[in-house]
Amino acid sequence: MPRKKVVLRVNGRQHELTLDANVSLLYALRDLGYTDVKNGCEIGECGACAVLLNGKAVNSCMVLAWQADGAEIVTNAGLGTLDKPHPIQEAFADAGAVQCGYCTPGMIISTKALLDRNPDPSEAEIREALSGNLCRCTGYGQIIEAVHLAAARLRDGQPAVVAVAPPTALLKGERVATPGASLTGERAAESLRSPDGPGTVATPRASLTGEAAPKDQLLRRGGDRR
Numbered sequence: 760m761p762r763k764k765v766v767l768r769v770n771g772r773q774h775e776l777t778l779d780a781n782v783s784l785l786y787a788l789r790d791l792g793y794t795d796v797k798n799g800c801e802i803g804e805c806g807a808c809a810v811l812l813n814g815k816a817v818n819s820c821m822v823l824a825w826q827a828d829g830a831e832i833v834t835n836a837g838l839g840t841l842d843k844p845h846p847i848q849e850a851f852a853d854a855g856a857v858q859c860g861y862c863t864p865g866m867i868i869s870t871k872a873l874l875d876r877n878p879d880p881s882e883a884e885i886r887e888a889l890s891g892n893l894c895r896c897t898g899y900g901q902i903i904e905a906v907h908l909a910a911a912r913l914r915d916g917q918p919a920v921v922a923v924a925p926p927t928a929l930l931k932g933e934r935v936a937t938p939g940a941s942l943t944g945e946r947a948a949e950s951l952r953s954p955d956g957p958g959t960v961a962t963p964r965a966s967l968t969g970e971a972a973p974k975d976q977l978l979r980r981g982g983d984r985r
Contacts, residue, residue, distance in 0.1 A: 770837030806892030835864035858896035
């Protein structure tokens with residue numbers, strides 16, 4: 760099989776490679792050490808391997824490495840660091856949208872692509888943008904909230920408040936009024952609004968227990984399986 764010389768520009772770094780023509784961008788990236796790009800299904804269904812290719816979210820398992828020759832590639836690890844996470848990464852941690860962490864890098868990449876083109880998406884628009892990213896842990900509620908939270912922080916340039924309920928509220932099923940700004944800045948996600956009226960929201964599980972997902976999960980959690 761013919762081999763091709765390619766230049767992959769990843770997270771600001773340039774890599775010159777000679778690869779078989781059938782090597783996917785997913786395998787090329789992981790061989791270069793970008794293991795935050797997860798190998799899930801290899802058929803473009805799960806979104807775990809999503810990266811930004813010239814600003815567009817793509818499943819790297821469905822792109823040949825030579826097709827990305829000279830393009831700007833950004834992975835989840837290229838958005839922020841453990842010491843200085845990107846607002847989207849921080850929002851996922853604060854909203855409790857991270858559990859096993861395997862789908863998280865792809866979710867964050869899809870969220871970045873969405874918010875770059877639409878700074879104030881509706882819930883329907885968020886669900887559509889993330890429809891190609893599968894999660895087996897969270898039930899998606901916290902993920903939708905995290906996107907709203909990230910959008911508000913990016914628009915306002917300041918942190919939005921995540922409401923914390925006393926532990927007894929979890930047992931009683933009570934809803935909590937958000938102090939000051941809501942979970943998404945000036946408004947709560949429509950999916951979280953209380954039937955009791957505006958100003959109250961169903962607080963996410965992590966907030967109710969006073970816990971937040973460790974931020975290092977955003978860049979490190981998930982297996983290294985191929």
